[in-house]
Amino acid sequence: xxxxxxxxxxxxxxxxxxxxxxxxxxxxxxxxxxxxxxxxxxxxxxxxxxxxxxxxxxxxxxxxxxxxxxxxxxxxxxxxxxxxxxxxxxxxxxxxxxxxxxxxxxxxxxxxxxxxxxxxxxxxxxxxxxxxxxxxxxxxxxxxxxxxxxxxxxxxxxxxxxxxxxxxxxxxxxxxxxxxxxxxxxxxxxxxxxxxxxxxxxxxxxxxxxxxxxxxxxxxxxxxxxxxxxxxxxxxxxxxxxxxxxxxxxxxxxxxxxxxxxxxxxxxxxxxxxxxxxxxxxxxxxxxxxxxxxxxxxxxxxxxxxxxxxxxxxxxxxxxxxxxxxxxxxxxxxxxxxxxxxxxxxxx
Amino acid sequence: xxxxxxxxxxxxxxxxxxxxxxxxxxxxxxxxxxxxxxxxxxxxxxxxxxxxxxxxxxxxxxxxxxxxxxxxxxxxxxxxxxxxxxxxxxxxxxxxxxxxxxxxxxxxxxxxxxxxxxxxxxxxxxxxxxxxxxxxxxxxxxxxxxxxxxxxxxxxxxxxxxxxxxxxxxxxxxxxxxxxxxxxxxxxxxxxxxxxxxxxxxxxxxxxxxxxxxxxxxxxxxxxxxxxxxxxxxxxxxxxxxxxxxxxxxxxxxxxxxxxxxxxxxxxxxxxxxxxxxxxxxxxxxxxxxxxxxxxxxxxxxxxxxxxxxxxxxxxxxxxxxxxxxxxxxxxxxxxxxxxxxxxxxxx
Numbered sequence: 001x002x003x004x005x006x007x008x009x010x011x012x013x014x015x016x017x018x019x020x021x022x023x024x025x026x027x028x029x030x031x032x033x034x035x036x037x038x039x040x041x042x043x044x045x046x047x048x049x050x051x052x053x054x055x056x057x058x059x060x061x062x063x064x065x066x067x068x069x070x071x072x073x074x075x076x077x078x079x080x081x082x083x084x085x086x087x088x089x090x091x092x093x094x095x096x097x098x099x100x101x102x103x104x105x106x107x108x109x110x111x112x113x114x115x116x117x118x119x120x121x122x123x124x125x126x127x128x129x130x131x132x133x134x135x136x137x138x139x140x141x142x143x144x145x146x147x148x149x150x151x152x153x154x155x156x157x158x159x160x161x162x163x164x165x166x167x168x169x170x171x172x173x174x175x176x177x178x179x180x181x182x183x184x185x186x187x188x189x190x191x192x193x194x195x196x197x198x199x200x201x202x203x204x205x206x207x208x209x210x211x212x213x214x215x216x217x218x219x220x221x222x223x224x225x226x227x228x229x230x231x232x233x234x235x236x237x238x239x240x241x242x243x244x245x246x247x248x249x250x251x252x253x254x255x256x257x258x259x260x261x262x263x264x265x266x267x268x269x270x271x272x273x274x275x276x277x278x279x280x281x282x283x284x285x286x287x288x289x290x291x292x293x294x295x296x297x298x299x300x301x302x303x304x305x306x307x308x309x310x311x312x313x314x315x316x317x318x319x320x321x322x323x324x325x326x327x328x329x330x331x332x333x334x335x336x337x338x339x340x341x342x343x344x345x346x347x348x
Numbered sequence: 349x350x351x352x353x354x355x356x357x358x359x360x361x362x363x364x365x366x367x368x369x370x371x372x373x374x375x376x377x378x379x380x381x382x383x384x385x386x387x388x389x390x391x392x393x394x395x396x397x398x399x400x401x402x403x404x405x406x407x408x409x410x411x412x413x414x415x416x417x418x419x420x421x422x423x424x425x426x427x428x429x430x431x432x433x434x435x436x437x438x439x440x441x442x443x444x445x446x447x448x449x450x451x452x453x454x455x456x457x458x459x460x461x462x463x464x465x466x467x468x469x470x471x472x473x474x475x476x477x478x479x480x481x482x483x484x485x486x487x488x489x490x491x492x493x494x495x496x497x498x499x500x501x502x503x504x505x506x507x508x509x510x511x512x513x514x515x516x517x518x519x520x521x522x523x524x525x526x527x528x529x530x531x532x533x534x535x536x537x538x539x540x541x542x543x544x545x546x547x548x549x550x551x552x553x554x555x556x557x558x559x560x561x562x563x564x565x566x567x568x569x570x571x572x573x574x575x576x577x578x579x580x581x582x583x584x585x586x587x588x589x590x591x592x593x594x595x596x597x598x599x600x601x602x603x604x605x606x607x608x609x610x611x612x613x614x615x616x617x618x619x620x621x622x623x624x625x626x627x628x629x630x631x632x633x634x635x636x637x638x639x640x641x642x643x644x645x646x647x648x649x650x651x652x653x654x655x656x657x658x659x660x661x662x663x664x665x666x667x668x669x670x671x672x673x674x675x676x677x678x679x680x681x682x683x684x685x686x687x688x689x690x691x692x693x694x695x696x
Binding site for chain 1: 506507524525526540541543544545546547548550551554564565566567568570571573574575577578579608609611612613614627636672673674676
């Protein structure tokens, strides 16, 4: 079990359990609750401007010690006005149905990691910085590492794990296909390359020397035990926290999560990249994977007026309802209690 | 652990480990080796005529006691000559490249369970009969149950597990998406409904009262332990046996299996239904999922002359290279030794 001790020493937390960063449904409140209970809370920063990031970091710092801040590090896409117009055209019938104006263009919704963000981190460095979609450019990566933060990132294939290790990450999250939210895939865009946790985790553990954090389908103590059996040094859990008291999960999202019969799918209609959410009308009618969706993150903006209009009448037909494939652990309890439930599965 | 004892009592084997039936790569020899070592060996009967089935059953009976015989129980498809001609047309370039004649029509390749087969079983009943793609008609199912054989079948969703339990199966195989070969899915044809073992297994365990057998991504002792942790009463393992001495796995197939970097995908080009195999030329060029493939099992016949011609020159470009997503357990050893390796992961 020395790899577990190695991981907790890297993360700066008592327990090798990371609360997965979940942009759109949580802020520093959930992260602080998890970190204060001994896990590693995460602040999802992909959708924050630098001012909000700075204030969230300060808020977290005031409440707890070690925490993780998560960023997306995609390359901003080339704009493609033809494709963006096609996307708006595909949504035309919905704009009419809801009597809303389409946005002028399918604009960006999420900012990649940048020099401005690095500056905010330098002023107030967190214990851990996690990246999704690979790693930022070498020059930015070096700046983050120089703050003393441990850098971790997600791999969805063995090749991605090797790529991350070669670039000096401190630990690797093995993200099995059961996981909710965005797939971290960055070397391959073919969904056929994506593996279930049972297959991905042991292969990454065999392939790399750094500690491996299991993610995808881990919902409770038994899941934690099983992941550790397969060679994980720790786990990252998102979905089970979605109903916790400290989240900002909307009531519409909560209602859908509570229905265990709702299937999930990987869809690109909300952002342009595959992400797992519970199937709803827009996913069924345009996807779940649509060849028309503009490159990440351009697809999302076009849905915004529809989402607003639908939510106003109590409909989640156009809302991203992020969820993993295993919702059996979800419970409307304090995050600290959820962490205790999960930690019961850790080896002694 | 009383559910484990319940399962072994149903299966008639000492260990709760089933060697997955793998049509095309094994016969009674592998099944006998596994059963004699304390597991439950399986004879894949989907591609056997009744005479061969009878002789294989007799061969098994002479070598061992308890074993499983596996059948497909799809409804024979309506022939659709337009679609079959389109499929042959899509393959036209390959027929020319190899200078082979296309078959007259995309004929059937696998027979569903039938009254004739039930008669063979009645004459020589095995301990266990497993079905893929649901269950046969009530009248046939009753005949199989009347032989005293325990009937089991695969579920790929919670709904399928409930459906099987309601029809009286003795145990349910939870087939996670990591598994090699044909997906057992029968209530839903949407691949988005398919879950990883980490998510599927605990949900099926929660949903049904009969013992649940985990399948998909389980490659070694650690995998067995993890599956039991997630609530399984036993496991079904296929891929790890593929290189064993008692299989009939071709040298072409073996070579590809030994390369751990080959990605798998779910493809319908070999049969018309999604099945997981290692990606090769025909999968990449026509699929992996092709809307042109005729209904199961009609797609396969059209590939037969191409497969023959390609294999004759040492190419597996048109060969179904069935494999799960986790090949880390594969080893060219006796099946009894593989079974011992797996059994080391069972709880005491």
